Amino acid sequence: xxxxxxxxxxxxxxxxxxxxxxxxxxxxxxxxxxxxxxxxxxxxxxxxxxxxxxxxxxxxxxxxxxxxxxxxxxxxxxxxxxxxxxxxxxxxxxxxxxxxxxxxxxxxxxxxxxxxxxxxxx
Numbered sequence: 001x002x003x004x005x006x007x008x009x010x011x012x013x014x015x016x017x018x019x020x021x022x023x024x025x026x027x028x029x030x031x032x033x034x035x036x037x038x039x040x041x042x043x044x045x046x047x048x049x050x051x052x053x054x055x056x057x058x059x060x061x062x063x064x065x066x067x068x069x070x071x072x073x074x075x076x077x078x079x080x081x082x083x084x085x086x087x088x089x090x091x092x093x094x095x096x097x098x099x100x101x102x103x104x105x106x107x108x109x110x111x112x113x114x115x116x117x118x119x120x121x122x
Contacts, residue, residue: 012108027060
């Protein structure tokens with residue numbers, strides 16, 4: 001039997017594995033690294049609106065958005081078509097709960113992406 005922590009880490013690992021070897025791998029790694037701080041500093045709803053606006057133009061952001069949606073659909077068992085629509089429909093306690101959950105997931109994406117994906121030289 002696996003713990004919730006192991007299940008979430010494995011789920012995030014699967015998401016990052018989808019990106020490995022893709023042409024946008026470095027950009028995805030960079031965006032995954034920035035995602036948790038964006039949520040903390042700008043708020044979850046604002047961050048998701050930003051990700052949505054960028055997803056229309058860039059494959060790496062599109063994959064970030066897909067992974068956030070995948071987390072809600074498959075891991076949290078929520079029927080979600082749009083992050084912005086879903087989050088804006090929540091009451092305050094629900095919004096805070098999903099902020100906490102998505103931030104925790106974003107931190108796992110960051111950790112695993114840093115270890116598994118090619119990085120831009122800094």
